[in-house]
Amino acid sequence: xxxxxxxxxxKITKRGQNVTFRCDPISEHNRLYWxxxxxxxxxxxxxxxxxxxxxxxxRLLSDxxxxxxxxxxFSTLEIQRTEQGDSAMYLCAxxxxxxxxxxxxxxxxxxxxxx
Amino acid sequence: SQQGEEDPQALSIQEGENATMNCSxxxxxxxxxxxxxxxxxxxxxxxxxxxxEREKHSGRLRVTLDTSKKSSSLLITASRAADxxxxxxxEGPNQGGKLIFGQGTxxxxxx
Numbered sequence: 448x449x450x451x452x453x454x455x456x457x458k459i460t461k462r463g464q465n466v467t468f469r470c471d472p473i474s475e476h477n478r479l480y481w482x483x484x485x486x487x488x489x490x491x492x493x494x495x496x497x498x499x500x501x502x503x504x505x506r507l508l509s510d511x512x513x514x515x516x517x518x519x520x521f522s523t524l525e526i527q528r529t530e531q532g533d534s535a536m537y538l539c540a541x542x543x544x545x546x547x548x549x550x551x552x553x554x555x556x557x558x559x560x561x562x
Numbered sequence: 563s564q565q566g567e568e569d570p571q572a573l574s575i576q577e578g579e580n581a582t583m584n585c586s587x588x589x590x591x592x593x594x595x596x597x598x599x600x601x602x603x604x605x606x607x608x609x610x611x612x613x614x615e616r617e618k619h620s621g622r623l624r625v626t627l628d629t630s631k632k633s634s635s636l637l638i639t640a641s642r643a644a645d646x647x648x649x650x651x652x653e654g655p656n657q658g659g660k661l662i663f664g665q666g667t668x669x670x671x672x673x
Contacts, residue, residue: 451604478659480659480660480661482661482663487665487666488665488666489650489652489663489664489665489666490605490650490661490663491663492660492661492662495659495660497659503660538604538605540605542659544659549655549659550595550607550610551607551655551659551661552607553597553604553605553606554604555603555604556604
């Protein structure tokens, strides 16, 4: 499968714990995006990378959130001291910036439940 | 919130009927896109329309764009049960590549 993959697919954690999610983009894609989606809403942009560089962060990304893409391939999203409000689906997408269309391909998401 | 609005929030139709979903957005766009999300699956790109285009077709899909009203519509003709999903419009990408999604329309097509 050459699509975007995310791991884990589901994560249940207790409030106050740290969690880390991984995203593997389509191999030749140089842009990688993180979005968060709560029930009944559309995805909301969190941050994106072009290669290793984190080029934009949303105000939604509080100090407890950090994202990395150390080698310009996979990315991790860490949430420290989780809160119940962090419960959501975390979506990753990738694209090829050189394309005129810049279509973003989404992974299946990681569903986080904070108890 | 930067999110646009979609109308209706939920739509239930019979197989074979047409489904129309509307989207209003807030920013000045270069592109507007439509995505579909099935239960348990990721978002799938359907169609992109550029700001200088007024209408675009792809198979059974027809998208219109009115930049003066900051609105777009998605028409699905001859709907099928497999079209049951949530449909989202997304502004962008503008600068930087991020997408700004609407709140979505939940479409149910009954066989």
